[in-house]
Amino acid sequence: MRYWSLLFLVTAALCVGSFVYAMFDPNWWLLHNVSVRSPLHFGAEIDRLTMLVLAITGAVFVLTMLALSWALWKYPASPGRVAQYSHGNHKLEIVWTLIPAVILVFLAFYQMGSWADIKFRSRRPKSAPLAQVTGRQFNWLVRYPGVDGKFGTTDDLHVINNLHIVKDQAVLIDLKSQDVLHSFFLPQIRLKQDAVPGMTIPVWFDVDTPGTYELVCAELCGWGHYKMRGLLTVHETQAEFNEWMTSALAEQNQTQPAGATAPDAQASDPATTATDPASSTVERS
Amino acid sequence: MSKKKSPASNSGPESIDLVATSHAPADPVSPGAAPTHQDHAHDHHEHPGPTNFLTRYVFATDHKVIGIQFLVSGLIFFIVGGLLALAVRWQLAWPWTRIPVLSSMMESQWQTKGQMPPEFYNKLFTMHASVMIFFVVIPILTGAFGNYLIPLMIGARDMAFPKLNMLSYWFMWPAFIVMLVSFTVPGGAAEAGWTAYPPLSVFRHSTPGSLNGQTLWLMGVLFAGVSSIMGSINYITTVLTLRAPGMKMFRMPMTVWSMFITALLQAFALPVLTSAIIMQLLDRTIGTNFFIPVGASVANEPGPVGGGQPLLFQHLFWFYSHPAVYIMILPAMGMVSDILSTFSRKPLFGYKPMVFAMAAIALLGFLVWGHHMFQSGMNPLLGATFMLSTMVIALPSAIKTFNWIGTLWGGSIQFTAAMLFATGFVAMFVIGGLSGIFMAATPIDIHIHDTYFIVGHLHYVLFGGSSFAIFAGLYYWFPKIFGRMLDERLGKIHFLLTFISFNCTFFLMHIIGLRGHPRRVANPYIYQFLDNPGVHFMNEFMTVSALLMGAAQLILIYNVLASLVAGKRAPDNPWRANTLEWATSSPPPHHNFATIPTVYHAAYEYSVPGEAEDFIPQTQPLANLAPSPALATSSHA
Secondary structure: OOOHHHHHHHHHHHHHHHHHHHHHOOOOOOOOOOOOOOOOOHHHHHHHHHHHHHHHHHHHHHHHHHHHHHHHHHOEOOOOOOOOOOOOOHHHHHHHHHHHHHHHHHHHHHHHHHHHHHHOHHHOOOOOOOEEEEEEOOEEEEEEOOOOOOOOOOOOEEEEOEEEEEOOOOEEEEEEEOOOOEEEEEOOOOEEEEEOOOOOEEEEEOOOOOEEEEEEEOOOOOOOHHHOEEEEEEEOOHHHHHHHHHHHHHHHHHHOOOOOOOOOHHHHOHHHHHOOHHHHHHHOO | OOOOOOHHHHOOHHHOOOOOOOOOOOOOOOOOOOOOOOOOHHHHOOOOOOOOHHHHHHOOOOHHHHHHHHHHHHHHHHHHHHHHHHHHHHHHHOOOOOOOOHHHHHHHHHOOOOOOOHHHHHHHHHHHHHHHHHHHHHHHHHHHHHHHHHHHHHOOOOOOOHHHHHHHHHOHHHHHHHHHHOOOOOOOEOOOOOOOOOOOOOOOOOOHHHOOHHHHHHHHHHHHHHHHHHHHHHHHHHHHHOOOOOOOHHHOOHHHHHHHHHHHHHHHHHHHHHHHHHHHHHHHHOOOOOOOOOOOOOOOOOOOOOOOOHHHHHHHHHHHHHHHHHHOOHHHHHHHHHHHHHHHOOOOOOHHHHHHHHHHHHHHOOOOHHHHOOOOOOOHHHHHHHHHHHHHHHHHHHHHHHHHHHHHOOOOEOOOHHHHHHHHHHHHHHHHHHHHHHHHOHHHHHHHOOEHHHHHHHHHHHHHHHHHHHHHHHHHHHHHHHOEOOOHHHHHHHHHHHHHHHHHHHHHHHHHHHHOOEOOOOOHHHOOOOOOHHHHHHHHHHHHHHHHHHHHHHHHHHHHHHHHHHOOEOOOOOOOOOOHHHHOOOOOOOOOOOOOOOOOOOOOOEOOOOOOOOEOOOOOOOOOOOOOHHHHHHHOO
């Protein structure tokens, strides 16, 4: 029954076909990337690498499945047919060890530069952090240092579930958590970093288009994990951002006069952080 | 039976490896399964099995009965785990709608008119994974097939430690019980995922399942782990000391090699998991702080003293659980290798490279755990080295795949149900292996980590891989185990439906994951970028396919039950295969062999030119001057 080989062939074709279809349907495919023309353009870098690996694995997939289907088509049992007697082939073993080895090691080294740019602590922008983002079941608490540029003072601006930044500016965020693990995931920038209680993890990125983008919690954090949705608001200009900050500060002072306890002051003020070895000595030094 | 000598494998007693305990002194001139040795009275003892029902079927020390026990409990939990998965799928396709049966069952408890509460969704995927990994895939592959096949395939009467073997099965029962009971305790079953990351799993008020369910979950995994440790020690000892005369290590079938290497993995990795689990238990119960940092707390409670490190648990957990990934695939690879060779009527292509590839996977398997933690906050420098080791571990898998295709190439392929599932395994493992490269590449992983891409990947390996191999093994060894043939036609229909619905269920997960669909969310449509017709369609399509896949398994259940009662009686060697288990009756007698067989060559002498039959059992010398299979790849290339 050589026709079984068609099942494998058709399945392979449909797998490839579904990827090809997806690329032409914006409802299926990768989200519009908004980290492409900005100076850091991490999103473009990751999409480029994804497409490269997709092309290589796709080619290997097609060739392997063709070989498998061909073998099933060509060599079904039939009366009188005798299988070849072979225990293997040394040269073939060497060939199909070396070629994938070269490809895999190439892929590993080829990706290292991008990985270093996006995550190595030594590559982070030298500017001061724009904001602290702290995960807490099931919200993202955003804290700006305010006029004095220092976190943990009374002029800090507290925002819930909305991180405001300026277009094309490389922003540095201090990522924290007060309770359990969370993960800071911006699908349109292709950026993800877990937030770990007890650690302050620097995260940096930039965005090339003003607008509002969704911030996903990507690490299971409890019963309400699914609704831990935040937003990233990107302003066109610094002036627009300043305007927003002034009005937000004014609003905060109205509802909560300066000096009152901030909503999330418990774990993220410097006094606590200083006793916290992970954040104070490793990350900030 | 010819007595012409084959110089390479049968030139005299010195060519026969006697490292094994010599039940039967080697006698190469009168080989064979037939009880013709009048001089070895020892081997003609009758070995009657226990007659008492309890000692025979319940507290049995016979490896075959224990294997069947693992198989039956594993298949029952397969159904449980599958149903949990269907409820997960239902919620993803049609969030918060009433689920057939489940909603009516839980109505009084949920008090939500049949809507699933979000924490119940978290319980579903947590328990689905835990049941499938700890109660189904590992116990069926190593516990059922390993137990049943190792002594038979190496020509031993039983395991080295039969009582330990019994204990390893009965340690599963406390695990079964606490896991099932955990659904009924206040707060319900665990919901921290099968990875049980602290602090979510440690703070009792972080989520309902962490109140009590998590403690029971930890105890369940602890018992299952202890069971596996006992099994692995037994398998290692058995393979090293109880091989029949002539059964050199490099004459063992791939199934035995894979079980042996898997047992080594378990013996080295499980103690680490056990200690991590105990530390988490202590954190939860007596207030230690292994994993809780300073200043963390939930629900506005005063935090504990702290001083621990959440990432420590992840390191310990993955130091076990990455090797566990291989524990769940290596035995599958071994079984598939044997099945492919049998039904291609062709020697396994590259036997030694296959063995070395497996050993390489096992060794490298201990050096790649960090690839689960690229985005965890672990120093990114480490991510770079783990990326390299992870890329390298893809290599032995690639070698194995090419060798499987090489085995088919030029064969005389018989499309039995077992063969179809084994071929399906190869095809699905190609997809699962290639999709792994995306996650191994750290920059790409930044985007797809914790999305449905990884869910697709792991199901291609664990369902398309391990579970297809379980099905293949079931169709292949069922006649040996139960003495009855399964219905082949039903088996092929089962394969066809399972293969199609499996791909329809899991392939689109890669695409939906690339889009950014996170895993473990009760309602993805909270996010606008997912609340569109494309994502809705894909999720609904996957759910319908999953339901069909579940329904297709009814065919297997029917086939197994009907064949047990009224299947055709199985001959000793229905597939005309070489390995030793086929040299005894179906099912084998209490102590497996009337006479301990003598082994003359490796397991893969199919279609040897000049032989009358296209297979030569390992108990039968080669008639012609065929090259010694053990040396084949070096001398015959």
